[in-house]
Amino acid sequence: MAIAAIAVLAIAQVTGGHALERAFNDVDPIWIALIAGAELITYPAYVLAYRSIARVPGHAPLELPIVARVVVAGFGPFAIGGGFGIDRQALHALHEDERSARVRVLGLGALEWAVLAPVTCAVSIALLAAGTRLPGSLLWPWAIGVPLGLGAALWASMPERRKRIAHMGGGRRERLADLLAGVGVLHTLIGHPRRYAGAWIGTTLYWTADIAAFYAGLRTFGLHPGPGTVLIAYATGYVATRRSLPLGGAGITEALMTYSLHWLGQPLAPALAAVVAYRVFNFLLAATPALIAHRHLRPLLTVADELRGVRHSSAGGTPGRRLRPGGRRTR
Numbered sequence: 001m002a003i004a005a006i007a008v009l010a011i012a013q014v015t016g017g018h019a020l021e022r023a024f025n026d027v028d029p030i031w032i033a034l035i036a037g038a039e040l041i042t043y044p045a046y047v048l049a050y051r052s053i054a055r056v057p058g059h060a061p062l063e064l065p066i067v068a069r070v071v072v073a074g075f076g077p078f079a080i081g082g083g084f085g086i087d088r089q090a091l092h093a094l095h096e097d098e099r100s101a102r103v104r105v106l107g108l109g110a111l112e113w114a115v116l117a118p119v120t121c122a123v124s125i126a127l128l129a130a131g132t133r134l135p136g137s138l139l140w141p142w143a144i145g146v147p148l149g150l151g152a153a154l155w156a157s158m159p160e161r162r163k164r165i166a167h168m169g170g171g172r173r174e175r176l177a178d179l180l181a182g183v184g185v186l187h188t189l190i191g192h193p194r195r196y197a198g199a200w201i202g203t204t205l206y207w208t209a210d211i212a213a214f215y216a217g218l219r220t221f222g223l224h225p226g227p228g229t230v231l232i233a234y235a236t237g238y239v240a241t242r243r244s245l246p247l248g249g250a251g252i253t254e255a256l257m258t259y260s261l262h263w264l265g266q267p268l269a270p271a272l273a274a275v276v277a278y279r280v281f282n283f284l285l286a287a288t289p290a291l292i293a294h295r296h297l298r299p300l301l302t303v304a305d306e307l308r309g310v311r312h313s314s315a316g317g318t319p320g321r322r323l324r325p326g327g328r329r330t331r
Contacts, residue, residue: 019269038213049202076290077248106182121146217278
């Protein structure tokens with residue numbers, strides 16, 4: 001929280017006190033209710049997507065209370081490894097398979113961008129074709145980079161290509177194989193759209209609700225950008241999503257979102273105020289429920305640490321044991 005505050009104060013110093021004071025004097029409080037309501041929707045939406053991804057490939061569905069706690073804890077600002085670090089630990093403890101947990105977490109990140117990036121790409125192309133005044137330096141990377149990057153990732157993550165890399169061995173190749181396996185989760189989701197419909201629906205609903213909260217923050221301080229500008233600013237500000245960033249994206253997200261709005265023609269002081277309003281609900285108020293959820297998950301996360309320690313000691317030649325989440329050890 002201190003990191004986020006320092007980032008906000010640094011930008012406020014650039015904008016000037018009078019400009020920021022004027023921005024906070026022109027507040028429409030009705031939109032604040034939309035920020036709160038939209039942010040509340042993001043949690044069940046992400047739970048739906050998370051529960052679907054956790055079933056890949058062929059795992060039994062997780063109980064909703066467990067998934068809800070993991071999701072809420074992962075959105076908290078206190079995890080050094082980010083929300084994905086908590087996800088990996090929880091899935092490792094629940095299924096006793098560290099690599100599978102890592103791959104599914106990577107798959108969750110791939111799914112987030114597989115929904116947001118193509119839409120942002122299409123909007124960028126439409127804006128460029130319409131002769132927009134928005135800077136091409138923000139639009140062309142989305143228009144060109146997404147098709148090339150996503151196409152290359154899907155091509156490289158085909159099962160036969162992943163197997164070749166996995167058989168080569170070596171630490172770096174193993175990490176690359178895991179990364180490609182994470183992207184390869186998209187092949188499973190695309191190949192079985194009905195079975196994993198929750199992943200697509202939940203992620204789409206999550207992004208829609210969060211972008212609505214972001215837009216409400218802009219309207220709170222009198223900014224009226226078009227839908228295309230809102231989406232480009234949001235996606236650019238979340239060049240790395242808050243669940244993948246350490247400490248909930250503290251400092252990084254505030255700076256990137258504010259300046260992405262400014263680069264797209266919005267005045268800096270109201271842009272900063274809007275991002276602060278959005279992040280109060282997206283980041284600050286998420287801290288307490290996330291901390292409570294993390295405490296409930298602490299026994300499960302401890303199991304993951306013990307499983308990891310047992311695996312490493314076994315690799316070093318010590319006879320290993322497997323620890324089940326219920327606390328029972330088996331040879």
